[in-house]
Amino acid sequence: MQFQGFPVAALDFYDDLEMDNTKSFWEAHKEVYDESVKKPFAALSAALEPEFGAVKIFRPYRDVRFAKDKTPYKTHQGAFVAAGPSMGWYVELSPRGVRVGAGFYEASGARLGAIRAAVADDRTGPALRRVVSKLERSGFELGGDRLKTTPRGFDADHPRIDLLRHRQIILGRPYGFEKVIHTPAVLTLIRDDWRALKPLVTWLQRAVAGVPEDLRVR
Template identity: 30%
Template sequence: MPTTIDKSTLEFLAELSEHNTREWFADHKKRYESARKNYITFLGELLDEMQHFEPATQGQQGKDLVFRIYRDVRFSNDKRPYKDHFGAYLAEGGRKSILPGYYLHLAGNGKSFLAGGLWMPPSDYLKAVRQEIDYNLDALKSIVEAPSFKNKFGDLQGEKLKTTPKGYDKENPAIEYLRFKSWNAVMPLSDNTVLSKDFMKVVLDGFKAVKPLNDFLMEPLKEVGAE
């Protein structure tokens, strides 16, 4: 049987969102460690399964892909010391990768989700992806406008320019996709789904469904990296 997410894991994260203080966290450190272990064990098995369709996951370990729960509050008005979720980024190069990848966000109160795509790439990557979209709009539309994709993820998400990107005409048929600064497919996950015995299959199916988008976004970046 594949590892499942324990109810206590989501309960800890839900309570952390209400009691986000160092004192409360210290009093519940063992609960945190147990919840984190549950999440990392799940990730480890997920990576094993993903190797069958995503070579970038080979040789990676769950513990290396999880983001720290401690927030950097130095330059933030939000002084809460902890994130109220677990997050991991699965991509070539690990959690700090700037390449397209897969993200699993675990949180209480029905706020979990899985996602894929490219998040806030540097300018040379952004330029390369926009050129790819301009040249191959039909290929992108065949992925993100397919009913099976829309049923899982809805419309593409991500920060957008309010104006037209430099070098493109506002009448360009791809203009809505060219305005993105991130291209993300996001699939919400209810608590019931997260706690179900089939959760591993749900995540794998979601990541398989987002792989064509990742592959499309990755293609132009190979040339950028080769320059």
């Protein structure tokens, strides 16, 4: 099956699921999920894998064992290519449309320390600044959890203090409800965006390369 874009029915499905996140709704509309969400994501993944590697399509079920929110299903569908522990490229479909991005999303102490050290280092930090600035100029948005205060051990007037505050470094681009998301052409947009984000992923890989493996995998 070739990727043909995301059907309108996929967006409608998640709109409705947000309103009625129950097992009875899911079972009554599972065929819509299978045909309009699961199959397009499988086809998209197959098209991206030759260049980027194995794509993980996330399960639609929420882990509610320790959550206050007991709604059973995710109200979005995501897929991810890992470039290392807790970093890589992603694409997501939700009631807000399609979004793509890449970065580092898990802030364990060892990895976060290594990334902050690389950001602060004048031999490596300026390269990240250039990568982020270039991506922002081309329409990507810098996001991710960050401190409101100065991280311990760093000066408030550090030239890259804004990046040092980040506990996650994620750059993404929303395509929302643009007509292109319903066509095969969105594959080209996703592939081009992932290529554009590769310098960010490469920088992050190098930043954590010296962290012992037993500390990088949690």
